[in-house]
Amino acid sequence: MRTDAAIPAGDIPAGLVEPSLYVGKVTPGSLDDQVLAFPETKPPRKWYFALAITLTAALIGVVSIGYTFYLGIGAWGNSSPVFWAFDIINFVFWVGIGHAGTLISAILFLFRKRWRNAIARFAEAMTIFAVICAVIFPLIHVGRPWLAYWLFPYPNQRALWTNFRSPLLWDVFAVNTYFSVSLMFWYLGLIPDIASMRDRTTSKLRKVIYTVLAMGWRGAASHWQHYEKAYLLLAGLATGLVLSVHSVVSFDFATSVVPGWHMTIFPPYFVAGAIFAGFAMVVMVLVVVRETMELKNLITMRHLDVMNKVILSMSCIMGYSYMMEGFTAWYSMNEFLHHGFMNIITGTYGWAGWVTISCNILIPQILWFKKARASYFWMILVATGVTIGMWFERFVIIVISLHQDYLPSAWRIYKPTMVDFGILLGTFGIFFTLVLLFARVLPVIATTEVKAILPDAQPSHHGDDHHV
Amino acid sequence: MSETSYAVLGTFETPDALMQAIPKVRASKLGTVEAYTPYAIHGIEEALGLRRSPLGGMVLVMGVLGALTAFGFQYWISAIDYPIITGGKAPDSWEAFIPIMFEVTVLFATFTAGLGMLFLLNKLPFFGHPVLSSKSIKSITRDRYVLALEAESEAFDSAAAAAALQAAGASQVEILPAPDRSPFLTSDYILRAAGGIFTACLGAGLVMYFAIKLFPVVAPMKYMQDQPRLNAQKASSFFKDGHGMQRPVAGTVARGHLPTATGTQEEAATLANPLPRTREVFAAGRQAYKNRCEVCHGSVGDGVGSLTAAYGGKPANLQAQQFRDYPDGKIYWAIVNGKNAMPSHAADLSESQRWAVVHYVRALQRAQNAKDEDLKVAIP
Numbered sequence: 001m002r003t004d005a006a007i008p009a010g011d012i013p014a015g016l017v018e019p020s021l022y023v024g025k026v027t028p029g030s031l032d033d034q035v036l037a038f039p040e041t042k043p044p045r046k047w048y049f050a051l052a053i054t055l056t057a058a059l060i061g062v063v064s065i066g067y068t069f070y071l072g073i074g075a076w077g078n079s080s081p082v083f084w085a086f087d088i089i090n091f092v093f094w095v096g097i098g099h100a101g102t103l104i105s106a107i108l109f110l111f112r113k114r115w116r117n118a119i120a121r122f123a124e125a126m127t128i129f130a131v132i133c134a135v136i137f138p139l140i141h142v143g144r145p146w147l148a149y150w151l152f153p154y155p156n157q158r159a160l161w162t163n164f165r166s167p168l169l170w171d172v173f174a175v176n177t178y179f180s181v182s183l184m185f186w187y188l189g190l191i192p193d194i195a196s197m198r199d200r201t202t203s204k205l206r207k208v209i210y211t212v213l214a215m216g217w218r219g220a221a222s223h224w225q226h227y228e229k230a231y232l233l234l235a236g237l238a239t240g241l242v243l244s245v246h247s248v249v250s251f252d253f254a255t256s257v258v259p260g261w262h263m264t265i266f267p268p269y270f271v272a273g274a275i276f277a278g279f280a281m282v283v284m285v286l287v288v289v290r291e292t293m294e295l296k297n298l299i300t301m302r303h304l305d306v307m308n309k310v311i312l313s314m315s316c317i318m319g320y321s322y323m324m325e326g327f328t329a330w331y332s333m334n335e336f337l338h339h340g341f342m343n344i345i346t347g348t349y350g351w352a353g354w355v356t357i358s359c360n361i362l363i364p365q366i367l368w369f370k371k372a373r374a375s376y377f378w379m380i381l382v383a384t385g386v387t388i389g390m391w392f393e394r395f396v397i398i399v400i401s402l403h404q405d406y407l408p409s410a411w412r413i414y415k416p417t418m419v420d421f422g423i424l425l426g427t428f429g430i431f432f433t434l435v436l437l438f439a440r441v442l443p444v445i446a447t448t449e450v451k452a453i454l455p456d457a458q459p460s461h462h463g464d465d466h467h468v
Numbered sequence: 469m470s471e472t473s474y475a476v477l478g479t480f481e482t483p484d485a486l487m488q489a490i491p492k493v494r495a496s497k498l499g500t501v502e503a504y505t506p507y508a509i510h511g512i513e514e515a516l517g518l519r520r521s522p523l524g525g526m527v528l529v530m531g532v533l534g535a536l537t538a539f540g541f542q543y544w545i546s547a548i549d550y551p552i553i554t555g556g557k558a559p560d561s562w563e564a565f566i567p568i569m570f571e572v573t574v575l576f577a578t579f580t581a582g583l584g585m586l587f588l589l590n591k592l593p594f595f596g597h598p599v600l601s602s603k604s605i606k607s608i609t610r611d612r613y614v615l616a617l618e619a620e621s622e623a624f625d626s627a628a629a630a631a632a633l634q635a636a637g638a639s640q641v642e643i644l645p646a647p648d649r650s651p652f653l654t655s656d657y658i659l660r661a662a663g664g665i666f667t668a669c670l671g672a673g674l675v676m677y678f679a680i681k682l683f684p685v686v687a688p689m690k691y692m693q694d695q696p697r698l699n700a701q702k703a704s705s706f707f708k709d710g711h712g713m714q715r716p717v718a719g720t721v722a723r724g725h726l727p728t729a730t731g732t733q734e735e736a737a738t739l740a741n742p743l744p745r746t747r748e749v750f751a752a753g754r755q756a757y758k759n760r761c762e763v764c765h766g767s768v769g770d771g772v773g774s775l776t777a778a779y780g781g782k783p784a785n786l787q788a789q790q791f792r793d794y795p796d797g798k799i800y801w802a803i804v805n806g807k808n809a810m811p812s813h814a815a816d817l818s819e820s821q822r823w824a825v826v827h828y829v830r831a832l833q834r835a836q837n838a839k840d841e842d843l844k845v846a847i848p
Contacts, residue, residue: 028506028611072689143691153545161550164542165557170567177571177578184582191586192507196609206663215586215593218600219608221503223590225513229521230585237574239579244574248567451611453506459487459511 021115021453022309028451030300035445038198040206043440046292054337061426064419065140073143075419082402082414087141089394090424092249093277094134094431095175096270096390098182099242100278102126102266106184106238109231112201114453115306118298118452121193121288121446123282130278133427138171167251174248178241180200183311188227191217192448203292209449246274260401261381263328269321273390276314276360280386283307283379285435289444298445301374308373311382315364322357348413349400351394359389372410474598474646475499475618476629478638479607483509486613489636490515492617497630499624504599504614526584527577534576538569589711604640608782619646686784733807743823753828756821760813769832781809790825792833799826 008428026383068075101123110114139145151172155160164171195217198210217223247267254266283304290299329341363385372378404411438444451457478493480486494501494517503512515518516786542565550560585594599605604614614640617629630641646662698704743749764773764783771785783809784791791799803822806812817825834842 001610032610069688070686117757128482146688153541159550161545163552163554164546164568165554165561165564167567170571173568173571180575181578184578185591188582188585192609196506199606199609208658211595212593212661216595216597216600217592217609218597218605219504219506220590221505221509221512221516222518223592224508225503225518226521226589228508228524228583232583233523233527233581234578235578240570245568251567307800312596402488430589450508456484457482457507459509 010317019298021118021302023300026297026450026454027446028454028457029426030452031445031447031450032196032200032296034298035443035447036193036200037151039441039443040201040203043342047289047436047440051433051436054436055256056428057425057429058433059426059429060422061424064422064426065136066116066425067419068140069145075417077414077420079412079414081405081407081410081412082399084398084402085414086416086424088252089138089398090427091134091137091141091399092270092394093425094130094137095178095249095279096246096274097281098127098130098134098178099246099271099274100239100282101125101130102178102242103275103278105189106235106284107242109235110239110283115303117302117449117453118445119307120280120449121186121189121287122444123278124182124189125438125442125444126188126278126285126431127182128179129431129438130140130281131175131182132434133300134428135179136423136427137348138175150239154162167248168254170248174245178245179240181234181238185238188234189446189449190232190442191215192219192227193443193446195219196447200402219452242275243271245269253401253458258401259336260333260344260407262398263325263359263426265324265328269318269324272314272317272321273393276311276318277390277441278387279307279311280383280390281312283311283347286384287376287380289439293439295445297450298450304372305370308367308379308382311386312364312367315361315386319361320326323404336406339404342397343400343404347400349396349402349403353396356389356392356396358387359395363389367428390392472622472646473619473624473626473643474637475502475644476606476633477599477602477618477635477642478615478617478630478636478639479503479640479642479646480603480613480615481639483613485613487512487515489615489638491634492636493617493632496617496629497628498617498632499620502616502619504604504616506611506613508614521578521589523581523585523589526571526588527581530580530584530813531573531577534573535569536573537576539565542568545558546654553616593779596647598644601647602644604644606641606807616644625848632784693846699718707798715811716815731803733801736797736801737795739800739821741796741800741826743827745827749824749827750831752821753824753826756817757828760817762809763823769829771838783810786829787833787836796823796826796830799829 037229064133076086078087100121104116104123105120105127110121138151141149142148142151151162151169153164153169165404168324191214194210195214198207201210202208247270248267250270253261256262286299286307290296328339329337332338344350347353364382366372366378367382372382399414403414477809478489479490483505486505486509488513490501490503491809501516503509503516505512515742518831539562543562545562546565547560553559557564592727599608599616604612615633615636617633619626625642633641637741698706698712700713702712703710706713763775764771764781765773765786766776766783769786771787773783776783800822802810803817804814813822
């Protein structure tokens with residue numbers, strides 16, 4: 001693709017050339033001055049204000065978790081038969097949020113979708129922060145967090161081994177692998193950018209920190225060759241993880257016999273939901289980043305437009321999944337399954353079912369309109385709706401299925417406590433605190449990757465144009 | 469030039485200029501040619517004649533190794549070392565091992581790709597490389613493309629190299645002197661930072677040690693420990709009799725056994741002990757007697773048990789003539805139904821245990837009232 005001003009307008013038929021991925025003139029140097037200089041500027045007052053809010057929320061979470069440690073998990077609303085409630089809902093929710101980053105950095109990389117380059121770094125960072133929030137929950141859910149290492153198979157005095165047939169153990173492996181791979185992916189991508197920051201900073205302290213983090217990266221062609229190969233391999237490996245992590249999370253449910261959980265549609269349904277929720281979160285944060293960090297020329301409306309299209313398509317997959325859930329319940333002629341499905345739309349928690357359906361299926365349909373995809377109001381409304389809707393979807397799956405299963409004598413209404421809400425709020429606080437800190441200290445756009453797709457970034461005599 | 473130099477760097481403004489210069493500079497055969505660029509330039513590895521990256525093969529090998537490790541580990545644990553049947557699956561049902569095999573494969577492959585690239589192939593971290601202290605490094609990581617002619621021997625002619633680079637179109641040429649000390653970890657900052665981290669860890673460790681030693685630690689998860697439950701032998705205001713431990717409801721029998729002695733004690737007198745007098749039966753009887761009878765009737769059956777003083781009651785002295793004359797059935801009846809203050813043991817002794825206790829009581833009686841002929845039996 002060439003966007004040279006030299007080409008007279010009108011020579012190219014409309015639709016032949018993709019619209020530009022950035023606005024105005026962007027050169028490698030201007031990119032560095034815009035993106036890499038940002039962490040060296042003094043944070044504005046509104047950044048401190050935002051940090052104060054997120055830290056307060058995080059503090060509420062820390063206090064709530066502290067209270068849980070003091071009292072025990074009786075501080076939560078969990079009780080027979082709803083033993084899995086906010087803790088597992090939040091775990092599934094946050095792990096799901098992370099999937100957008102992995103999809104953008106891995107699958108879209110393999111598909112050579114160049115629009116990913118400007119947003120990949122941010123989405124990958126959000127993946128890591130979301131997984132950090134997610135792992136809090138299994139740790140505190142085990143009741144005795146100081147014994148959480150028992151989850152790992154290690155030789156011990158009790159001569160016991162973990163049960164390798166349990167999806168909960170698969171989860172331990174899946175989430176830990178996911179976090180390690182995401183961190184590796186993110187850090188590898190950061191190394192050349194940190195090297196650029198190292199060479200432009202004038203502050204001594206920053207120079208030391210960036211020197212250590214960049215590991216002495218010097219941009220040698222022989223290094224780039226291995227680096228590109230490693231990045232490609234990591235993208236391929238992480239692609240498997242995009243599909244596997246939430247599939248394994250869904251096995252926690254699907255392999256049990258609880259009506260409403262025991263369904264073959266669960267793995268793809270969970271993966272689609274994870275990408276859906278993750279993209280909504282990325283759009284929400286991206287709009288704020290774009291506006292406050294003055295990155296409108298690099299994160300363009302076209303990026304948001306494409307993101308919104310992904311959200312719309314995922315919303316349709318979710319709608320299909322919900323209908324299949326109903327169809328399965330009806331077609332199975334299983335009265336427990338039937339009762340479980342009717343609970344979602346007419347039961348005690350029927351309102352939660354309808355919040356899920358309207359936020360995930362109905363509201364995103366507005367994105368069929370090009371104007372809605374180009375309007376902050378609608379995209380923020382949809383993204384917020386999807387975030388709420390996807391949280392409630394996990395509430396529906398977990399609480400509604402558990403509170404009325406096979407044994408009517410055990411049925412009970414579940415009520416969360418303030419501690420439950422405090423921990424949920426706290427993880428949002430931790431997540432956004434990390435996002436704010438990241439935006440201040442590291443480049444939010446992968447400058448190296450964007451440099452490589454600028455016009456004339458690649459030698460023109462090189463025969464094929466696979467770099468375009 | 470007599471002074472030794474590490475390399476000569478020539479700066480180019482565009483990737484096109486760089487790519488056109490590479491064959492010319494390589495043709496000069498003055499030294500090793502290396503390029504430094506702000507991002508990966510496509511096709512540069514062919515132009516520079518670089519070996520294909522072996523990373524793909526390394527990752528494949530390690531990925532396969534990861535899969536085999538995970539399979540072997542799970543198989544050994546589940547089928548050999550700790551074969552517990554869960555979910556009705558055979559211990560060696562390998563299908564359940566697939567998810568973890570996949571995850572470990574990805575984990576091994578990822579660490580090979582990332583760390584193998586950084587540490588093995590690129591030999592990073594390398595903080596003291598001469599290029600890092602060159603003037604050109606600032607433009608390399610920004611927007612310039614640098615070609616380096618690196619010295620291969622003492623005979624390296626930096627002036628000729630600079631001329632070759634300029635002839636190839638370099639806009640700027642920098643002669644990089646050879647480093648005067650070991651290139652590894654020359655940055656004092658790194659050493660200072662490592663020292664700082666070590667001191668901080670040491671300080672934090674000491675603070676934690678004294679904090680735990682000097683201040684009482686709040687017991688976590690109290691709710692889980694202080695549960696509203698009854699401990700055995702403790703009083704309870706919940707039950708009318710004030711005992712925490714309640715007797716089974718009337719008529720309870722031991723699981724799987726019916727009380728065979730009903731009616732009066734006289735009627736039970738005709739029951740015969742069905743158990744043979746074997747070592748095993750006496751051992752079982754002795755165990756049951758120790759568990760259930762000894763606290764009141766005493767270790768030799770003389771009615772002086774450890775609880776006698778505490779309760780002030782008068783448990784039967786089984787050594788008394790009256791009980792030595794009892795037929796087996798009457799003792800059995802007393803065990804099943806209880807007598808006077810003695811509770812029924814129908815709920816906690818099985819039928820054969822009761823008869824074993826009868827045998828044991830007989831043995832106690834005979835041991836306490838041994839006759840001369842018993843000695844003859846004992847000493848053949």
